Amino acid sequence: MKASLISRVTTVLPFVPFTNEEKMAVASQALFLQGGEHTRSISPVSIEKLVGDAVSAYISSEGGRSLYRAVSNLLLDAIDLV
16 A cells, blocks of 8 residues: 555554344345345245244354355346246
């Protein structure tokens, strides 16, 4: 980094891992954002399972990206089944 940018950094914040509730919230949000209208055809039980499966695929070093990717893959599979 250049000196002008580094001189503006006053605080470094540590990364705090997501709690399970935060992972579920991120996965739920990703599901409804990515699924759009298709999520209306998925039962609440299936939605809960999709979110749970996405959370179980969480990779801490990737953070929220792993949840979005897992939701995307699971959602494609769920839509194919409907």
